[in-house]
Amino acid sequence: MTQNNREVFGSRFAAIATTVGSAVGLGNIWRFPYEAGQNGGGAFMLCYLAFIFMLGVPLLCAEYSMGRATRSNIFGAYRRLAPRRKWYLAGYIGILSSILILSFYSVVAGWTIEYCVSSMTGSLDFSDTETGHLQFLTLTTGWRPVLWTVLFLLCNTFVMLGGVTKGIERASNILMPLLFVLLIAFCVNSLTLPWRDQGLSFLFSADFSKITPSVLLSALGQAFFSLSLGLGCMLTYASYFSNNTRLGRTAFVTASLDSLVAILAGVIIFPAVFSFGISPESGPMLVFEVLPYIFSQLPAGVLWSTLFFLLLFLASLTSTVSMSEISIAFFTEEKKMSRRKATLVSSAIALTGGLFCALSFGPLSDFTIFGRTFFNFFDYFSSNICLPLGGMICCLFVGWKMDRALLKSELTNGGKHRFALLRLLVFFLRWICPVAIGLIFLNCIGII
Numbered sequence: 164m165t166q167n168n169r170e171v172f173g174s175r176f177a178a179i180a181t182t183v184g185s186a187v188g189l190g191n192i193w194r195f196p197y198e199a200g201q202n203g204g205g206a207f208m209l210c211y212l213a214f215i216f217m218l219g220v221p222l223l224c225a226e227y228s229m230g231r232a233t234r235s236n237i238f239g240a241y242r243r244l245a246p247r248r249k250w251y252l253a254g255y256i257g258i259l260s261s262i263l264i265l266s267f268y269s270v271v272a273g274w275t276i277e278y279c280v281s282s283m284t285g286s287l288d289f290s291d292t293e294t295g296h297l298q299f300l301t302l303t304t305g306w307r308p309v310l311w312t313v314l315f316l317l318c319n320t321f322v323m324l325g326g327v328t329k330g331i332e333r334a335s336n337i338l339m340p341l342l343f344v345l346l347i348a349f350c351v352n353s354l355t356l357p358w359r360d361q362g363l364s365f366l367f368s369a370d371f372s373k374i375t376p377s378v379l380l381s382a383l384g385q386a387f388f389s390l391s392l393g394l395g396c397m398l399t400y401a402s403y404f405s406n407n408t409r410l411g412r413t414a415f416v417t418a419s420l421d422s423l424v425a426i427l428a429g430v431i432i433f434p435a436v437f438s439f440g441i442s443p444e445s446g447p448m449l450v451f452e453v454l455p456y457i458f459s460q461l462p463a464g465v466l467w468s469t470l471f472f473l474l475l476f477l478a479s480l481t482s483t484v485s486m487s488e489i490s491i492a493f494f495t496e497e498k499k500m501s502r503r504k505a506t507l508v509s510s511a512i513a514l515t516g517g518l519f520c521a522l523s524f525g526p527l528s529d530f531t532i533f534g535r536t537f538f539n540f541f542d543y544f545s546s547n548i549c550l551p552l553g554g555m556i557c558c559l560f561v562g563w564k565m566d567r568a569l570l571k572s573e574l575t576n577g578g579k580h581r582f583a584l585l586r587l588l589v590f591f592l593r594w595i596c597p598v599a600i601g602l603i604f605l606n607c608i609g610i611i
């Protein structure tokens with residue numbers, strides 16, 4: 164279907180499915196449980212949900228409106244809406260963070276391929292906690308993860324080059340609901356584990372004294388990461404929405420489904436963490452250590468495990484496709500490269516970053532930047548600094564600079580529907596979001 168001379172998604176379902184495809188990925192299933200585990204459980208969860216709905220939903224509306232109003236990528240969108248200003252420079256934060264995220268994300272996606280293959284060949288042995296931990300180390304340290312990272316990036320490049328994005332989307336429309344069903348089944352299973360109550364209370368009962376500046380910053384970073392916000396990813400996707408897509412609703416549905424998946428992942432992981440005696444603070448390896456235990460307790464565990472890691476791999480691919488689009492749009496539209504060359508260049512950069520990240524669990528584990536390994540630094544810097552900063556600029560722009568009539572027309576589809584919350588949205592974009600993000604930043608560097 165074409166509108167305004169541009170290909171658009173055919174149905175409302177397609178618009179929601181693709182944005183949810185971008186949002187749901189390792190961020191929900193791998194990153195959320197480990198961040199929650201390291202940042203006090205319930206306290207983190209509370210802040211995370213507050214940020215999703217108070218900052219995430221308004222920012223989603225802002226990115227959607229900019230994207231559909233201009234039908235362009237992040238640079239084009241800022242330039243079109245403010246031709247003589249330098250707002251478009253925010254696009255560079257987007258490029259930088261999309262490449263950093265792609266680098267470490269591919270390493271974790273590589274682990275999912277490795278776990279999928281090892282489950283299939285029956286070489287995963289998780290009979291007790293020691294073996295589980297050792298197994299993670301053997302699978303992910305040394306040079307092996309490099310191989311899987313490269314493999315994942317090749318898959319991503321293939322999708323971007325081969326023009327099979329449509330195919331991936333169609334497949335994910337069927338497979339993502341399947342992943343959802345699988346998550347619910349595992350949740351039910353986790354609720355039968357002996358230390359269920361400890362796990363659930365860790366996740367759901369908030370101890371307010373645990374809300375420190377760094378917990379706030381991590382929850383903010385996680386909310387933005389999970390919703391793919393702050394680097395123009397949702398903006399670019401919205402440029403393909405049809406004129407009938409209702410932006411406010413799509414934002415709310417995306418945020419709700421996305422946080423639901425994260426909560427389901429938490430409900431699966433934490434009862435198991437306590438039942439199997441694993442530390443919730445294990446960090447990035449948490450989920451990869453816990454899940455195989457869960458599978459080993461299930462009848463036909465090998466089958467579940469293979470299927471789950473396969474679906475997780477696909478969910479990661481729909482997310483990396485969306486983040487690669489940012490740098491590819493930059494190279495094609497700003498640097499006038501062909502799409503093929505742009506894809507190869509951005510894959511090569513991500514591959515270089517990916518190598519450092521992949522090796523930071525093994526040979527490069529002693530090499531640190533500001534006290535963090537490459538992997539942790541890339542993750543921390545992009546998610547906790549770049550995304551909130553990019554998001555803050557977008558809020559300020561839409562709140563203060565974007566023509567109000569245009570914003571209203573986007574949110575009401577040219578006056579066809581009512582959007583009762585417009586004034587509230589603008590108030591949030593002008594004041595609440597930027598001030599909240601600013602305060603969290605200042606709080607973290609110790610200024611207030």
Ligand code: TRP
Pocket residue numbers: 185186187188189190191264387388389390391392393394396482483485486550
């Ligand atoms: N949201 C995705 C996840 O949860 C990751 C992702 C895709 C992303 N595109 C992004 C994160 C853009 C930040 C920005 O797995």
